[in-house]
Amino acid sequence: MANYARIKKGIVSRYIRRGMILLFEFESLVDVWKLIIGNIIIINIMLSIMIVFFQRRDPKTVWTWLLVLYFIPVFGIFIYFILGQDYRKSKMFKVKEMEDTLHYSVARQERFFAERTKGMESLYIYNYIKLIRYNLNSGASMFTVYNKIAIFNNGRDKFKNLISDIRSAKRYIHIEYYIIKNDYLFDALSKELILKARQGVEVRILGDGMGVRFMPKYKWEQLKSEGIKVGIFFPAMLGWINPRMNYRNHRKIVVIDDYIGYIGGFNIGKEYIGADPRFGNWRDTHLRLTGESVLSLEVRFALDWNYSVKENLFADPKYNINDMYDEFINNLKKRSHEICCVQIIASGPDSSTKQVRNNFIELFGGAKHHIYIQTPYFIPDEAVLSALIVAVRSGIDVRIMIPCKPDHPFVYWATLSWAGTLLYEGAKVYTYENGFLHAKTVMVDSKCACVGTANMDIRSFELNFEVNATIYDEETTEKLENDFINDISLSKELTVEIFEKRGFIRRFKEQFSRLLSPLL
Incomplete structure (x- = not known):
């Protein structure tokens, strides 16, 4: 009985101590709150000076942040520290050995196009030489010729094929997704990855800190115990709470044995296979690539993995890039694969070049007949x-x-407005x-297409890490356009007459969200 009393007393004392700590922390938070309220004008002025004079931002973004700070004086400060901080440090995302080799290959391929452009007038890709060379020079995006592409619009089909490819893996499986849900x-x-790891296949999984924040730690530990390597990109600092809303890794990449690659819009979660009643059928676009372009996806994965885990895959001979230009020339000579030209383009806050956005602009500017766009978010x-607008006024x-x-409500209302x-x-x-x-596709003139992870919005252009495949192939583009035409039969056309009938509340939502466009 005495032991029980001592245990009970100890438990009570422990709870009292915890209560005192919580009370002290509460008092500290109250003091911080009082400090912010008492100095709100000075804090706003200091942040305004920092935003205007010490950060290289687009003028529209600067004005938007100033509006937020002055019209929402207290909460605007917290919104700024969550969404407005600049974490851009390009050196963090580079691997010198890989960069040197890749730039050497790109320079040699650029010379190849520069010396032979005059003799390529009769070739299909001649109309896109400017875009190809731009992607080469500004984004080190190797031009690949021999590829094969399968298109998936249904999540169940995509994951069925992915599991089949995982089962066939012999050397390695590299997986990178923005969202990985615990379902x-x-x-x-x-289960499939653990089986392959037990067979000696190297397995790596990379998730984004925001997109995997609800995954229980024991799930990751279970995979690690089976020999699977796990990396988290920009992990949360406060458990489920991650104050770094910007600069997220929005890429979805799978590479298997240097030969099979996946890229597109599907994440890992039951809603992506149409099993969430909130969304119903999930319409997306994902590509399965085989051929030369897969090596470019592996380069992208390796850079992201190196930043997150500090493991340089290219120091290992089994992941050696060698000379991508030599492979390009050898395949041109062999002509042993299916011709389907692809460039893998990537962009993010680690680069001053808005590669994906500029790729879109060049495609739009070169259109002769039509431009078809599918995007869940349209905030250009x-x-x-x-x-x-120039394209429309030119008769395209x-x-x-x-x-x-x-x-996402605000994003949706802004999308309708734009x-x-x-x-x-x-x-x-x-x-x-x-x-x-949820598809992110652009098709131009039944000749060229761009498919990947980037939405048609400012966040994808500037704030998130994205990867797309630019495809110079009529057959693939026509398939994507046929899917678009079929989707029209499952859609409603928004006419000017219908748009004009919106009520006051809806117009207010759209206009308010439009003002916040640079932050969404």
């Missing part, structure tokens, strides 16, 4: 919007397809009604 889809993939910057058939329902701008210019706008549209 039965992840459990099914984990001034350059992209101007390129599309511009069609944009967006979702009929929101997954889509309305193009609608008034003469573009055709459709809202996809058969579930949720």
Whole structure:
């Protein structure tokens, strides 16, 4: 009985101590709150000076932040520290050995195109030489010729094929996703990955700190105990709370044995296979690549992995790039594979070049007949919007397809507002009604397409790490355009007459969200 009393007394004392600590922390938070309230004007002025004079931002973004700070004086400060800080440090994302080899290969390929451009007038890709060379020079995006592409619009089909490819892996499996959720889809993939790890296949999984924040730690530990390596990009500092909303790794990449690659919009979670009633059918676009372009995906994965885990894969001979230019020339001589030209382009806050955005602008500017766009979020910057307006006014058939329902309310209302701008210019706008549209595709003139992880919004252009495949192939582009045309039958056309009938509340939501566009 005495022991029980001592134990009870100890427990009570422990709770008292914890209560005192919490009370002290509460008092500290109150003091901090009082300090902020008492000095709100000075804090706003200091932040304003920092934003205007010490950060290289777009003027529209500067004005938006000033509006937030002065119209929402207290909470605006917290919003700024969550969304407004600049973490751009390009050196953090580089691996010198890989960079030197890649730049050498790019320089040699650039000379190849420069010396032979005059003799390429009759070739299909001649109309896109400017875009190819731009991607080479500004983004070190190797031009690949021999590839094969399979298109997936349904998550169940995509993951069925992915699991089949995982089962065939002999050397390594590299997986990178923005969102990885703790549900039965992840459990099914984990089971297959564990089996391959036990067979001696090297398995690496890289997730984004925001996108995997709800994954229990024991799940990662279970994979590690089986020999699977796990990396987290910009991990959360406070458990589930991650104050770094910007600079997220939005890429979705899988590479298997240097030969098979996946890129597109599907993440890992039950909603992506249409099993979440909130969204219903999930309409997305994902590519399965085989051929030369897969090596470019592996380079991208290796850079992200090196930053997150500090393991340089290219120091290991089994992941050696060798000379990508030599492989390009050898394949040209062999002509032993299916011709489908692809460039893997990547962009992010680690680069001053808005590679994905500029790729879109060049595609829009070179259009001769039509431009088809599918995107869940349409919040273009001034350059992209101007390129599309010029295209419409030049007689180009511009069609944009967006979702009929929101997954992020402010983004959705801003999307409708910007889509309305193009609608008034003469573009055709459709809202996809058969579930949720998450595809990120651009098709031009049935000749060239761009598919990947980047949305048609400022966040994808400037704040997130993205990767797309630019495809110079008529057959693949026509397949993507046929999917777009089929989706029109499952959509409603948003006409000017319908758009004009919006009520006051909806107009207010759209206009307010539009003002916040640089931050969304």
